[in-house]
Each structure stands twice: as structure tokens, then as C-alpha cells.
């Protein structure tokens with residue numbers, strides 16, 4: 001198979017090479033107050049061969065060969081059935097995709113893994129990025145395993161656990177006197193000045209592509225869950241044979257994704273688009289963008305038919321707190337193309353969902369991740385009771401104890 005970058009806006013094609021980020025002409029046409037324009041997408045052509053896949057289990061086609069990935073177990077996180085939460089919500093087809101189990105405790109590892117592999121392949125020794133906290137701690141950890149120098153720019157209000165992770169992993173930390181959007185500016189200036197590879201989310205298209213791996217895992221794991229259920233029925237004499245033919249994959253009906261910059265949701269879409277293109281699933285699931293009320297640019301753009309409005313983000317969910325989402329344009333166009341939905345939730349709803357997830361499922365998640373459950377609770381009247389619903393739980397609650405304390409009334 002052949003890999004390239006394609007601009008979703010104008011169709012221009014570029015090689016996947018060092019120093020290539022945005023589609024230049026489209027980036028220059030960025031409108032006032034709009035998110036960065038010209039964000040590129042990885043595209044592939046031709047039939048994949050066995051060697052094009054990251055591994056045999058999920059057969060995920062990626063633009064960097066498997067041998068360049070660093071020695072750290074990213075991905076292949078559990079998809080599981082939270083029985084008590086199923087009962088509580090009345091949805092027997094509810095699943096949790098648990099990315100709190102990633103090596104550094106967040107979904108961001110999926111992107112860092114691919115960016116580190118790209119650096120290995122091209123002999124690049126340093127990666128720089130701005131982050132609200134998780135992307136930095138992730139790149140620092142995955143970079144440590146890969147033997148790369150990692151330089152991070154963090155806003156002063158990043159949760160202390162994420163800062164400590166960065167330092168433990170041995171990365172160079174620049175504390176920015178300002179918010180995340182300012183950290184982006186400083187990291188961009190640093191990369192421009194030094195020629196360092198940027199892992200800024202969305203700006204580097206590999207951050208989007210790396211995140212698609214979750215969709216492959218979900219479709220494979222759902223098929224396996226299906227077969228196990230069918231086997232149990234067969235054992236009990238309820239069914240003659242497995243309902244899923246062996247080798248078949250299964251798309252969920254609904255996926256709830258917490259959204260800040262819109263990179264995770266674009267990656268989730270890309271994964272399901274690839275699965276349809278490969279013929280492994282027949283159709284796309286419906287995807288829900290779950291945003292904090294105080295940081296809801298993408299939800300508002302979807303509802304208004306594409307108008308962007310910069311606001312000062314205010315939410316306790318630091319991982320989804322952005323003034324203007326870096327990948328807003330691409331996330332919005334994917335939501336529009338595939339009939340996606342948006343739902344906004346308050347800080348109180350996220351904190352309540354955080355406690356519900358912890359007390360009913362035994363899973364302690366960040367407030368941002370709890371936005372997926374909070375969004376589902378708000379939207380569930382619009383969902384068929386027998387639907388297969390996946391909540392993407394993106395980060396561990398241990399990363400932000402202060403917010404969790406608020407949820408308990410301890411602060």
C-alpha cells in the first residue's frame with residue numbers, strides 16, 4: 001500500500017516526510033477566529049499486505065512500519081461490560097473502552113506511539129509539544145521508552161500529577177505563564193526556531209492517525225464479545241451456532257467521545273472509515289462529541305452550521321478545556337459528513353458521572369473522560385435500548401485528584 005498526506009479541504013497530496021505539517025495554501029486561507037486550517041489527513045491506496053500492519057491481532061494499517069515502534073505496550077486496552085452500570089442505565093449493550101490502562105494513563109499514548117515511531121524511522125532525536133497535561137506526560141513517557149529527548153510546554157494550571165509525570169519521565173519542562181493556547185504558540189516558536197519535530201495535536205497529522213487504532217480494537221473486541229456470548233448460548237442449548245461468523249468484525253451503534261481539540265474524535269472516525277474501506281464493517285457507527293459546557297466550540301459550530309466563536313474556556317475538565325479547538329475544522333466536517341451528534345455537559349454533571357463510573361463500575365476516570373458517560377446519560381432517550389454503546393474512557397482519575405476532591409465535596 002502507498003501512504004500520503006491529503007488535505008481534506010482541497011485534495012492536495014503531500015509525501016509523509018519530516019517537516020511537513022499543514023497544507024500551506026489552505027493554512028494561509030484561515031479565516032479570522034477560526035481554528036487552524038489545512039490540517040492534513042493520512043491516506044492510503046492499494047491493497048495492504050501483511051507487512052503493512054502494526055500487528056497480527058488487530059491488523060491496523062499505519063504509515064510507519066511496525067519495527068520502528070518503541071518498546072512500550074501502547075493500545076490493546078480492555079473493552080469490557082460494566083454489569084452494574086448496565087443495570088443502572090437500562091442499557092444491556094453498554095461497553096467501556098478503557099484507555100486509563102495505557103502506559104501513561106491516557107489515550108494520548110496512541111498518538112505519541114506513532115509520532116515516536118516516525119521519529120525513529122527518520123533519525124529524529126527530539127520532539128517538542130504543547131499540552132494541557134496528558135499529551136505532554138504521554139509523549140514524555142513513550143519518548144523515554146524510545147530514547148528520545150522530549151521538550152514540553154505546559155500551562156501553569158496543568159494538574160500537578162501530569163507535571164510530575166513529565167519530570168519523572170525525564171522530559172524538559174517549560175512552564176508557560178498563560179493558558180494552553182499560549183503554550184501552543186510558544187512550542188510552535190520553539191519548533192520553528194530549532195527545527196524540532198512538533199507533536200502538537202492536529203498540527204502534526206500523525207497525532208490524528210495514531211488515535212484511529214482504538215476503532216480497530218473496538219470492532220475486533222466487540223466481535224469477540226459477540227462470539228463469547230453466542231458460545232454461552234450454545235452451551236445452554238439456546239442457539240445452534242455463533243451469530244458472528246468467525247473473522248467478522250462488529251461496529252458499535254453509538255460511540256461517546258470526550259472532545260476538546262477534536263483530535264480523538266477525528267481519529268476515531270478515521271479508524272471506522274478505514275474499517276469500512278477494508279470491508280471489515282458494513283457501516284459507520286453514530287459518534288457523539290461530548291463537550292464541557294464551558295468549552296464547547298465544536299458542539300456550537302455543529303449546531304450553528306459551522307460558525308466558530310472563540311471563548312475563554314472555563315471547565316474543571318482540563319483535558320478538554322480549549323478556547324479554540326486545534327482540530328475543530330476536521331472534527332466538524334467529519335461530524336457533519338457522518339451524521340454525528342454533539343452533547344454538552346456541565347462540570348457538575350461530569351463530577352456526578354465520575355462518581356457513578358467509579359462507584360458502579362470500579363473505574364476512576366478524569367472529569368474529561370467522565371464527560372463521555374455524562375453525555376450518554378444526557379442523550380440516552382435518543383438511543384435504542386438494545387443498542388451497542390461504547391463509552392471511550394480516556395484518562396485516569398489519579399491524574400487530577402483536585403477535581404475529584406471537588407466532586408466529593410472535599411474542596
Ligand SMILES: *Cc1c(COP(=O)(O)O)cnc(C)c1O
Nearest residue numbers: 134260261262263264319394395
Ligand atoms: C486530550 C484528551 C481528551 C480530548 O481529546 P481532544 O483530541 O483534545 O479532543 C479527552 N480526554 C483526555 C483524558 C484527554 O487527555
